[in-house]
Amino acid sequence: MGKAVYFLTSRARGGGMRFGLGILLAVTLLMSTCFGCSGRLPEKSEGPVPALPPGEELVVWDMKQPHFPGSRPYEEEVQRVCEEFQKKTGIPVKLVFVSRWELPDALLKAKRESKLPDVLFSGEFPCLTGLERDLAGLLNSGQYQEAAIAAWTRGGRIVGIPSAVLWLGIAARKDALNSQQPGQSGDLGIDPSTVTGLLRSLAVLPTSEAFMEIATRDLSGRYRSPREIASFVSWIKMNVPQFPAESCLERFKRGEVWGIYGATPYSFKWLRISSEPGSSGQPVLGPLVFQGGDVGFRFTVPGYVILSGSEAKMKASAELGKLLAENHGRWGARALGLIPARIEDLPIFTLESGFTREERSCLLRSLGTTATGPSPQGQGAGRGNAPANAAPDDLFTRYKRLEQLAGVLSSYFSGDLTDDELVEEIARVLEGNTNR
Amino acid sequence: MLYGTFHKSSCPVARYRAFKVALVISLVFSILAIPGASGLPRKVPDYLAVHETDEPLIPSKPPMVRHDVLELKIRLRDLNLYSGPIDEVYDPLCVSSVKEFQRRNWLDPTGVVDRNTWKALAAGIKAPPVQARAPFREGEISLYIDTERLELTVLIDGQPWKTYPVAVGRWNSMTPVGEWKVVDKGYETGGAYGTRWMALDVPWGGYGIHGTNRPWSIGSYASLGCVRMFNEHIEEIFDMIPIGTRVKIVGLRPPLRFEGPLRPGAVGPEVVRLQEVLREFGFDPGPLDGRYGPMTEAQIRDVRSLFGLSWGGGADGDLYVLIGVES
Numbered sequence: 048m049g050k051a052v053y054f055l056t057s058r059a060r061g062g063g064m065r066f067g068l069g070i071l072l073a074v075t076l077l078m079s080t081c082f083g084c085s086g087r088l089p090e091k092s093e094g095p096v097p098a099l100p101p102g103e104e105l106v107v108w109d110m111k112q113p114h115f116p117g118s119r120p121y122e123e124e125v126q127r128v129c130e131e132f133q134k135k136t137g138i139p140v141k142l143v144f145v146s147r148w149e150l151p152d153a154l155l156k157a158k159r160e161s162k163l164p165d166v167l168f169s170g171e172f173p174c175l176t177g178l179e180r181d182l183a184g185l186l187n188s189g190q191y192q193e194a195a196i197a198a199w200t201r202g203g204r205i206v207g208i209p210s211a212v213l214w215l216g217i218a219a220r221k222d223a224l225n226s227q228q229p230g231q232s233g234d235l236g237i238d239p240s241t242v243t244g245l246l247r248s249l250a251v252l253p254t255s256e257a258f259m260e261i262a263t264r265d266l267s268g269r270y271r272s273p274r275e276i277a278s279f280v281s282w283i284k285m286n287v288p289q290f291p292a293e294s295c296l297e298r299f300k301r302g303e304v305w306g307i308y309g310a311t312p313y314s315f316k317w318l319r320i321s322s323e324p325g326s327s328g329q330p331v332l333g334p335l336v337f338q339g340g341d342v343g344f345r346f347t348v349p350g351y352v353i354l355s356g357s358e359a360k361m362k363a364s365a366e367l368g369k370l371l372a373e374n375h376g377r378w379g380a381r382a383l384g385l386i387p388a389r390i391e392d393l394p395i396f397t398l399e400s401g402f403t404r405e406e407r408s409c410l411l412r413s414l415g416t417t418a419t420g421p422s423p424q425g426q427g428a429g430r431g432n433a434p435a436n437a438a439p440d441d442l443f444t445r446y447k448r449l450e451q452l453a454g455v456l457s458s459y460f461s462g463d464l465t466d467d468e469l470v471e472e473i474a475r476v477l478e479g480n481t482n483r
Numbered sequence: 484m485l486y487g488t489f490h491k492s493s494c495p496v497a498r499y500r501a502f503k504v505a506l507v508i509s510l511v512f513s514i515l516a517i518p519g520a521s522g523l524p525r526k527v528p529d530y531l532a533v534h535e536t537d538e539p540l541i542p543s544k545p546p547m548v549r550h551d552v553l554e555l556k557i558r559l560r561d562l563n564l565y566s567g568p569i570d571e572v573y574d575p576l577c578v579s580s581v582k583e584f585q586r587r588n589w590l591d592p593t594g595v596v597d598r599n600t601w602k603a604l605a606a607g608i609k610a611p612p613v614q615a616r617a618p619f620r621e622g623e624i625s626l627y628i629d630t631e632r633l634e635l636t637v638l639i640d641g642q643p644w645k646t647y648p649v650a651v652g653r654w655n656s657m658t659p660v661g662e663w664k665v666v667d668k669g670y671e672t673g674g675a676y677g678t679r680w681m682a683l684d685v686p687w688g689g690y691g692i693h694g695t696n697r698p699w700s701i702g703s704y705a706s707l708g709c710v711r712m713f714n715e716h717i718e719e720i721f722d723m724i725p726i727g728t729r730v731k732i733v734g735l736r737p738p739l740r741f742e743g744p745l746r747p748g749a750v751g752p753e754v755v756r757l758q759e760v761l762r763e764f765g766f767d768p769g770p771l772d773g774r775y776g777p778m779t780e781a782q783i784r785d786v787r788s789l790f791g792l793s794w795g796g797g798a799d800g801d802l803y804v805l806i807g808v809e810s
Contacts, residue, residue, distance in 0.1 A: 111782075113789065114765040121765065144767065147788065148781040257791040294800045295792070311791040317805060453794035 096136045096366045097359040104139035105355075105364055107371065108153075108164040111144050115316060118382035121375075128374045132367050140367065151446065165355040165364040166371065169207060179206040179352040185365040194414050195388035198348035208368045209350040209388035210375035214410060215257050216334055216344045218315045219245060219306030220299065222327035243336050248305035250289035250298070253280070253460045254453040258309040261335060262456075266343050273474035280456060281466055282338045283308070290460045300328055308335065312383040319401065332406045334413055344413040348388065349375070386414060451476040527671060530689040531682045534656075534707035535675035540573050540596035547573040550653075550707055551675070554697050555596060558604050559584065561699065598674055601696045608698040610713030615645050624723055626692075628710055630658050630734030633702055635692070635710060637720055647716045649692075650700045651734075652708040659685045659708065660736045661755040662770040665692075665728040668721070677714040679721045683730055686750040686773050692730070693717065729770075741808050744799040749775040757798055760806045761786070 099105075107129060112121035122144060129140040143164070145153050157163045163178065181204040188196045188205065195209035252258055262276050262283075271279065284290075287308050291298060296314065298304040300322060307314065315330060322328040334342045351368040355361040376392050379385030384400040387393060397407060455472040458464045464472060527535075540547055540555070552573045559565035565580040573596075581600065582592040588603045622640035628649065629636075636646040652658040667682040677694015694714035695701070701713055710732075739753050754775045758768040761782050769778040775798070783798055792801045 111766050111785070113786070114763065146766075146778075146781040146785050148784045252791060252793050254794040255791045256788045256794060259794070294804065296790075296801055297804045300804075307791070309791055311789060313789040314791045317790065450795060 096138070096363050099138050099359060099363060103360065104141050105166065105360070105367055106141045106143065106162075106164040107166045107168075107367065108143050108145045108150075109168045109371070110147060112378070112382070113313065115382050116320060118378070121378055121382070124374055124378050125371065128370050129367070132370055136363065136366075138363055148446075163354045165353065165360060166368045167352050167354055168210075168371070168375070169350055169352050178354050180355065180361050180365075181205065182208065182353060182365055185362065186369070190390060191388050192386070192390060192414070194346065195348050195350075198346075199350055207350040207352040208365070208372040209348045210372035211349060211379040211385035211388055212414060213312060213347050213349060213379075213385050214344040214413075215261055215346075216310055216315075216332055216410075217242065217245070217249065217306055217308055217336075218299070218310035218318055218330040219249070219333060220302065220327060221329050221331055222302070222305070242333050242342055243340065245306060245333070246286045246308070246336055247288060249287050249308045250291050250295055250304040250306070251283060251287045251308040252295055253283070253290055253456045255309060256449060257311050259449055259452055259456070260347070261309055261345050263452075264345070266335075266337055266341050266345065268346075273477055274470050276473050277466065277470040279338060280459060280469065284460060299330075302328060306330075312379075312385055316383050316401075332402065332410075334409060343416070344410060346414060350388070351375075386410060448476055526669065527676050527680050527691075527693070528667060528682065531667075531680065531691050531709075532676075533689045534709055535693075537598060537674040539598075542573065542575075542578040542594040546575070546578075549573065551697070552577065554700050554705055555581070555604070558697070558699050562604075598696070601675075602673070605696055605698050610698070610715035611648065613645050613647055613716065613719075616643050619644060624725075625729040625731065626724070628658070628692075628730065628732045628734075630660070630732065632734070633704075635712065637723075645720075647712055647720075648702050650695070650703055650705040650711040652706050653704045656707040657735055657737050658706070658710060658732060659683075659688070659690055659752060659755070659773070660732050660734060660771075661685070661752075661773050663690075663730045663732065663772065665724060665726055665730060668724070668726060673714070677712070677717060679714070679717040681717075681721075681724065684772070687752075739808075741803045744797055745775055746797050747775050747777070747780050754779070756808055757806075760808050764806045 107125075109122075109125050114120050126142060129142050132138070133140045154163070154167075158178075183203070183205045186205050186208060191209055192212065195212055196205065199205055199207040199209050262271075262279055264270055265275075289304060291304065295304060295307060296318065299307060299318060307318075310318075310330075310332075315332060318330040322330070334344050336342050351372050353361055353364045353368055355364040373389055373392065376385070376387035376389055377395055380387045380392065380396040381399045384396070384402055386396055396402075400407065402410070452473070455464070455469065455476060458472075459469045536549075536551070540549065540552065548571050550571055552571045553569060555573075556565055556567070556569050556577055559577070559580045560569065562584065564584050565577060567574065567576040567580075578594040581596055582594045584590075584604070585592040585594075585600060588606075590600060590603060617639075620639060625638045625641070627636045627638055627643075628634070628651070630651040633649055633651060634646050635649045637644045663683040663685055665681045666684045669680055671678055671680055671694070673694075674696055677696060680691055680693035682689070682691040688708060690708050690710075692710040692712065694717045695711040697705070697711075698713055700706070701711060705711065736752060736756070739756050741753060741757075745754060745757065750773050752773065755771050755773040757775075758771045758773075758779055761768045761779070762771070764786070766782040766785060767778075768782045769776075780797070783802060784795075786802065786805065787793070787796055790805055792805070796802070
């Protein structure tokens with residue numbers, strides 16, 4: 048009590064201090080008004096969220112994400128965003144988590160019953176439904192990375208809110224790297240100029256979805272023809288010597304596999320957290336190598352699409368979608384090392400992704416020089432750009448084709464198919480004969 | 484009317500007949516008075532009756548070997564009638580202890596352990612009173628069984644209401660950990676399954692929750708996997724547990740082997756563990772029901788795809804390493 052009285056008295060006496068405290072208070076008030084009590088950055092809403100008729104709610108379909116030590120569970124974060132939105136706008140939000148593999152069925156069923164969600168998370172290898180609303184007037188594209196917004200642009204229409212940029216690259220053990228780049232500790236990431244020499248130490252899972260993504264599109268995101276796919280796959284077979292059918296991750300940890308061609312942020316993060324810090328088994332991130340010496344990461348851009356019917360609902364959904372995209376970008380940067388789509392959130396990637404400066408700059412440089420191109424939304428891989436009116440059925444087609452492609456690649460890598468047969472089989476799969 | 488007939492008649496045969504009629508009528512009424520009894524089977528179904536038996540233990544050469552001998556020996560030891568090895572062999576030493584017990588309890592000293600002998604062995608053991616943690620109210624009932632704490636808790640809307648002591652499976656026949664449902668229930672006449680039983684939808688073996696005629700085993704690892712309760716306790720909760728009630732069992736589990744791949748259609752404790760770890764990993768395979776069904780498959784495919792594993796591999800070595808299940 049005595050101390051408190053003394054403090055108050057002494058403060059009252061000092062006019063300068065009182066003035067200083069006043070300024071401090073004013074600044075604090077101003078900051079709290081601008082940034083909110085939680086210290087979050089201000090929401091950049093392009094307009095007020097319109098009220099919805101009573102009884103109307105927004106339905107969000109999101110996807111579950113793995114839990115990693117040290118990062119908050121994704122579903123809790125999404126829940127929080129929805130609750131905050133509901134509190135702020137008074138619009139009820141119904142959140143549903145749908146598995147990627149259940150999505151085609153769920154979407155078809157919802158379409159049949161006219162119960163499509165208002166906001167839909169389109170996953171790591173996105174699939175659109177052809178029903179997306181144009182968000183050009185509702186989204187300030189200047190807030191997003193150019194490549195991210197480009198991935199969601201179709202003929203001048205912005206058909207989704209990008210959340211993060213997901214990369215596919217090479218994960219190599221530090222010891223493998225040291226053999227290729229003598230004198231380097233491996234902390235610097237893989238030098239793109241020496242990555243070609245590393246190929247012979249790598250393994251590839253040719254029937255993984257990640258590899259099939261790499262095989263079916265080139266560095267610029269353009270879909271390859273069946274002959275180009277076959278040529279790339281044949282080049283991989285010649286240059287990347289190991290095709291472990293399974294236990295690839297375990298063999299990487301044991302040092303039997305020195306690197307993985309086609310590592311996803313998920314597998315890379317797993318390898319990093321499951322190996323001893325500083326040990327030679329720690330993975331280092333590097334870009335992919337393509338035929339002809341092209342080097343770079345392959346990118347896809349997950350995001351949120353808006354499927355609401357009415358104009359008012361669409362606007363409200365877009366506002367919620369922006370918050371969810373921002374949340375996914377931030378979570379992805381922290382938990383997985385994804386590049387947030389919002390430019391404003393890049394510092395999170397810099398400070399919290401766990402990448403070295405070289406790894407980060409290599410990723411960002413590659414993003415700057417590589418157009419992500421239109422995503423393979425809802426179409427069969429290798430068939431050119433997506434038609435704007437692609438229907439949800441295409442999700443089935445896509446999965447069926449990937450499944451068949453996996454079978455073809457598996458046969459080829461095990462020696463059951465010749466190069467010529469490979470081209471024929473790929474063409475057969477991609478040209479739509481999915482009932483074989 | 485019957486009463487009048489009974490007293491008015493002077494013939495002893497007629498009086499006896501009237502007495503018999505009255506007895507039968509009162510018996511029928513007493514059975515009908517048991518709530519829900521008419522719509523439920525009385526006996527434990529065959530799939531559940533694989534663990535306990537009401538067949539008597541008979542002295543023989545070579546001696547019978549059965550799991551309930553162990554419980555018999557424990558009880559005889561507690562009554563200071565037996566000091567031999569505690570095992571499942573109904574050996575001559577145990578037979579003579581049983582005979583001594585039967586003599587002391589006015590039973591025929593045959594050494595045959597039948598329902599009457601089990602009943603006499605249980606005499607004097609009372610179910611402890613269980614206090615409610617909160618007043619009873621309407622709500623969704625579920626059961627939570629902790630096999631380490633040897634407790635069954637009745638939950639109302641997820642909040643604990645009452646906790647009862649139970650016996651669970653032994654080390655070599657552990658109670659299946661997972662999330663199950665009550666799929667059947669009924670009454671018994673007080674034998675090895677006590678007075679009430681409820682069957683669970685565990686896809687391997689036949690497991691349930693039931694009463695017992697060996698109440699001294701409650702609070703121990705005694706059963707072949709079922710959850711045993713005092714008859715008084717299971718009678719108390721029986722009517723409030725409809726078919727379909729969720730039953731979550733947590734606690735001890737046997738060592739699991741993740742050697743080969745698991746494919747859709749697989750069942751077993753390994754699948755429960757896989758589902759549990761998938762859930763911890765952030766994915767939702769639905770209830771931990773030990774069935775590798777479409778929901779589990781969808782989550783496994785999601786994980787495989789995100790982590791760049793081979794397409795369509797199901798649950799195999801890569802996935803086990805990734806999600807960290809024991810191998």
